[in-house]
Structure formats: structure tokens, C-alpha cells
Amino acid sequence: MSKKIYDVAIIGAGVVGTAIARELSKHNISIAVLDAHSDVGDGTSKANTAILHTGFDMVPGSLESKLVARGYHLLRDYARETGIAIEELGALLVAWSQEEHDNLAKLQAKAVENGYKDSVIISAADVYAREPHLGPGALGALYVPGEWIIDPWTPIVAFATQAKLNGADILLGTAVIGVTIGAHNTLHTTNGDVEAHHVINAAGLYSDEIDGVFGVKDFTVIPRRGELMVFDKLSRTLISHIILPVPSSMGKGVLVSPTVFGNIMLGPTAQNLEDKTDSGSSEDGMKFLREKGSKIAPELLDEEITAIYAGLRASTEHSDFQIRLHENKYITVGGIRSTGLTASMAIAEHVKELLVNSGLSLGAERALPAITMPNLGEAFTRPYQDEKAIADKSGYGEIICHCERATRQEVLDALESPLPPTTLGGLGRRTRAGLGRCQGFYCHSELRKLLEKK
Numbered sequence: 250m251s252k253k254i255y256d257v258a259i260i261g262a263g264v265v266g267t268a269i270a271r272e273l274s275k276h277n278i279s280i281a282v283l284d285a286h287s288d289v290g291d292g293t294s295k296a297n298t299a300i301l302h303t304g305f306d307m308v309p310g311s312l313e314s315k316l317v318a319r320g321y322h323l324l325r326d327y328a329r330e331t332g333i334a335i336e337e338l339g340a341l342l343v344a345w346s347q348e349e350h351d352n353l354a355k356l357q358a359k360a361v362e363n364g365y366k367d368s369v370i371i372s373a374a375d376v377y378a379r380e381p382h383l384g385p386g387a388l389g390a391l392y393v394p395g396e397w398i399i400d401p402w403t404p405i406v407a408f409a410t411q412a413k414l415n416g417a418d419i420l421l422g423t424a425v426i427g428v429t430i431g432a433h434n435t436l437h438t439t440n441g442d443v444e445a446h447h448v449i450n451a452a453g454l455y456s457d458e459i460d461g462v463f464g465v466k467d468f469t470v471i472p473r474r475g476e477l478m479v480f481d482k483l484s485r486t487l488i489s490h491i492i493l494p495v496p497s498s499m500g501k502g503v504l505v506s507p508t509v510f511g512n513i514m515l516g517p518t519a520q521n522l523e524d525k526t527d528s529g530s531s532e533d534g535m536k537f538l539r540e541k542g543s544k545i546a547p548e549l550l551d552e553e554i555t556a557i558y559a560g561l562r563a564s565t566e567h568s569d570f571q572i573r574l575h576e577n578k579y580i581t582v583g584g585i586r587s588t589g590l591t592a593s594m595a596i597a598e599h600v601k602e603l604l605v606n607s608g609l610s611l612g613a614e615r616a617l618p619a620i621t622m623p624n625l626g627e628a629f630t631r632p633y634q635d636e637k638a639i640a641d642k643s644g645y646g647e648i649i650c651h652c653e654r655a656t657r658q659e660v661l662d663a664l665e666s667p668l669p670p671t672t673l674g675g676l677g678r679r680t681r682a683g684l685g686r687c688q689g690f691y692c693h694s695e696l697r698k699l700l701e702k703k
């Protein structure tokens with residue numbers, strides 16, 4: 250029997266790879282998505298600050314500026330359509346020195362250049378009226394009402410689920426280790442060979458190494474670690490906007506922001522590393538964040554910390570996204586550094602255009618299966634609060650994780666979903682179970698039992 254040759258193979262099932270898979274699965278073509286990990290979204294995409302960026306502070310004219318602006322609208326609409334939690338908080342870009350204050354007008358002008366016209370400069374009095382718990386010394390702020398917060402995990406599961414329901418094969422635990430380029434591409438993986446006409450490299454931190462396998466050398470990924478602190482839910486009333494610093498060349502700087510899960514986060518740091526696996530937290534990073542936090546919102550530091558985590562941005566020597574069509578029907582989607590969650594759906598559209606340019610005939614678009622994702626947002630009704638859901642299935646009334654108020658039925662739903670989790674981490678990203686103040690001390694053994702039973 251001859252082996253299946255996929256029309257397209259996508260290496261990487263992060264937010265970018267799964268968004269591409271979803272976009273392509275609108276067409277009647279065969280698609281494989283390969284990831285070394287045992288779950289989707291288990292790389293950089295699981296550890297970010299979850300801001301839906303307007304793109305107001307991008308480099309005007311860059312590909313990133315274009316795709317973030319477009320991706321913002323696409324993801325916003327998609328979240329509303331599928332029930333993914335979003336909160337329309339708005340951001341305050343706070344000036345703490347005269348120099349930063351002088352810069353606000355330039356940032357506002359840059360926002361307009363990026364197509365974002367709604368930002369306004371507000372006085373110190375306005376800043377404190379909006380955010381009474383900020384530390385002393387704020388001189389004013391640029392208010393950017395369109396910057397919102399989003400559940401960062403559910404979009405990935407939603408993208409992959411729709412792609413899978415429309416026929417894509419999601420091949421997890423499948424690391425690409427080599428390629429043979431011939432009449433078509435043969436990807437050598439830890440799970441045997443996968444053959445495909447077109448290959449898309451969405452391998453995040455490893456996109457330069459996959460490029461190397463294809464004989465391409467356009468950039469080097471420099472892992473840039475971002476460490477974050479997550480404060481207990483009791484701190485949530487302290488801050489009601491995303492509090493941003495005036496940006497520097499190392500990125501967006503340290504922010505304080507509510508999360509849709511009902512916490513406050515402080516971070517991220519920005520430290521270039523050599524090791525692409527070093528996503529641990531450091532003493533220096535925590536010290537740095539405490540210093541920054543004590544200036545921005547001193548009362549926050551009296552609150553308890555629920556979790557600390559770190560993510561690695563796939564930065565490169567270039568400031569823009571590195572998305573290129575190469576020979577051999579091979580496309581690189583690299584350098585998706587700090588805005589990949591927001592830009593993901595627009596990146597997918599852009600890659601689709603490149604695929605067409607490389608000779609792939611897509612045919613007509615067909616509908617994607619409609620899906621409704623579980624709401625993980627604290628601002629919206631959760632199953633344990635929903636009498637109708639509980640009357641329908643009593644498991645929604647049985648709380649299994651008391652810190653996050655995740656119920657047994659939500660866990661069962663996740664385990665029975667088209668793309669079930671295989672680890673406690675994956676289960677947590679689908680239900681919030683085990684991610685709260687006790688970090689699974691009380692519920693992990695029960696969750697593990699359910700996971701193993703499945």
C-alpha cells in the first residue's frame with residue numbers, strides 16, 4: 250500500500266501552528282500537524298502574559314504591525330464566537346519620569362501610524378482616579394482602551410479541535426529530526442516518516458534548527474526568558490487595567506495585569522539565554538520583579554503569590570517576524586516573539602497566501618464545524634454557578650478543585666473531548682483544575698486517577 254502524502258505538514262502545534270492548521274482545514278486538503286510534545290500548546294504558547302494587543306506600539310510598516318493589527322480583530326471575534334474568555338480592560342502606559350512623560354505624545358503618534366487612533370494622554374489625577382492603588386510618582390499615562398486580556402490556552406485547543414474535526418491529523422509526541430527532499434518532502438520523525446508536498450515550520454524556539462535541516466539560514470533564535478509572578482485572587486481588586494511601562498528596545502517591559510482567571514500577574518522579565526530549555530525561574534528575576542512591582546503597585550507585594558512561571562520568547566537578531574517562502578515548497582514562520590498569540594490567526598491567513606504562491610491549489614472554502622469552548626474566565630458564569638448545567642449533569646455541581654472551582658464534569662468533558670489532555674498540565678489548561686492557590690495539593694491525586702482511567 251502506498252504511504253499517504255499529505256498536502257501540507259505543519260511542524261509545531263503551538264498557537265501559530267494550530268491557527269495555520271485551522272485556516273487550512275477550511276479547504277479540502279490533507280494536513281498533518283506534528284509536535285514533539287504530547288499536547289498542543291505545550292511550548293512557549295503555554296506561558297505568556299495573555300494580552301490581546303492592538304499593535305499600537307509596533308514598528309510601523311513592519312509585518313508584525315500588520316499581522317498584530319489584523320490578528321487582534323480576528324482573535325477578538327473568534328473568542329466571542331466560540332466562548333473564549335476576554336475582558337475589555339484597556340491599558341495605561343504609565344510615565345514615571347519626565348522623560349517617559351515626554352515620550353507619551355510620540356507613542357500616541359506611533360499608535361496612529363500603526364492604525365490605532367483611540368489612545369489618549371491622561372493626567373496624573375486621572376491615572377490615580379482609575380487606579381488608586383498605583384505607587385506614588387505617576388506623571389500621566391497613555392490610555393489605550395483596546396488592549397484587553399484573553400484566556401491564552403483555549404484558542405490553541407479550539408484551533409486544533411476545529412482542524413481535527415475537519416480532517417487534519419494531529420500527530421503528538423512526534424519530533425522532526427530530519428528531512429529528505431525529493432519529489433516531495435519526507436520528514437523523519439521519532440515516530441517514523443511523514444511525507445508531505447508542502448512543509449510549514451512553526452517550531453517556535455526551534456524554527457532556526459528546522460531551517461537548518463532544510464538547508465536554510467536566515468536567523469538564529471535567541472531564547473529570551475520572561476519570568477512572571479501570579480498573585481492570589483484576593484489581590485484582584487487592586488488593579489483594573491493593564492498597567493504597562495513605556496517600552497524599551499528589550500521589549501514591552503514589566504507590566505501588572507489582571508488575568509481572566511481572576512489573578513494579578515507581574516512580569517515578564519527579559520533575559521537573553523543560550524539554553525532553549527531553561528524555562529525555570531531565577532532568584533535574580535524574582536528580585537527584579539519585586540523591585541519593579543514595589544514601584545508600580547506596592548500593595549500588591551503584600552499579597553500571596555499563587556505561582557511563578559517563565560516563558561521563552563523566540564527572539565532573533567531581527568526585530569520583525571521571520572515568515573518566508575523558500576524553495577522545495579517550504580515555509581518558515583519564525584521569530585514570533587512577543588505577540589504571537591494576538592497575531593496567530595492573521596499569521597495563518599498570511600501563510601495561506603504564501604502556500605498558494607508556492608503552487609498549492611486550495612479549492613473552495615468549506616465551513617468549519619461550529620464549536621463552543623468551555624469558559625475559563627472568572628468574569629463569566631462558570632459551570633459550578635450554572636443551575637441549568639448542574640440540573641442537566643450533576644457533575645457540574647461537584648467541585649473537584651476548590652481553589653479554581655473546577656468541577657468533576659468539566660474534567661470529564663476535557664477527557665472526552667476530541668483533543669483530550671495527556672498530562673495534569675494539559676488538563677489544567679483546559680479546566681483550571683490544579684492551577685490555584687494550593688497548586689494541586691488537594692486535587693492532583695483525584696485528577697491523576699481520572700486522567701489515568703482515561
Ligand SMILES: Cc1cc2nc3c(=O)[nH]c(=O)nc-3n(C[C@H](O)[C@H](O)[C@H](O)COP(=O)(O)OP(=O)(O)OC[C@H]3O[C@@H](n4cnc5c(N)ncnc54)[C@H](O)[C@@H]3O)c2cc1C
Pocket residue numbers: 260261262263264265266283284285286290291292293294295296297298299300301302423424425426451452453454455456459474475476517559560561562585586587588589590591592
Ligand atoms: C513571557 C511571554 C509573554 C508573552 N506575552 C504575550 C502576550 O501578552 N500577547 C501575545 O499575543 N503574545 C505574547 N507572547 C508571545 C506568544 O506567547 C508567542 O509568540 C507564541 O506563543 C509563539 O507561538 P508558536 O506557536 O510560534 O511557538 P510555540 O508555542 O513554542 O510552538 C512551537 C511548537 O513547536 C514544537 N516543536 C519544536 N521543534 C519541533 C520539532 N523538531 N518537531 C516537532 N515539534 C517541534 C514545540 O514542541 C512547540 O510546541 C509572550 C511570550 C512570552 C514568552
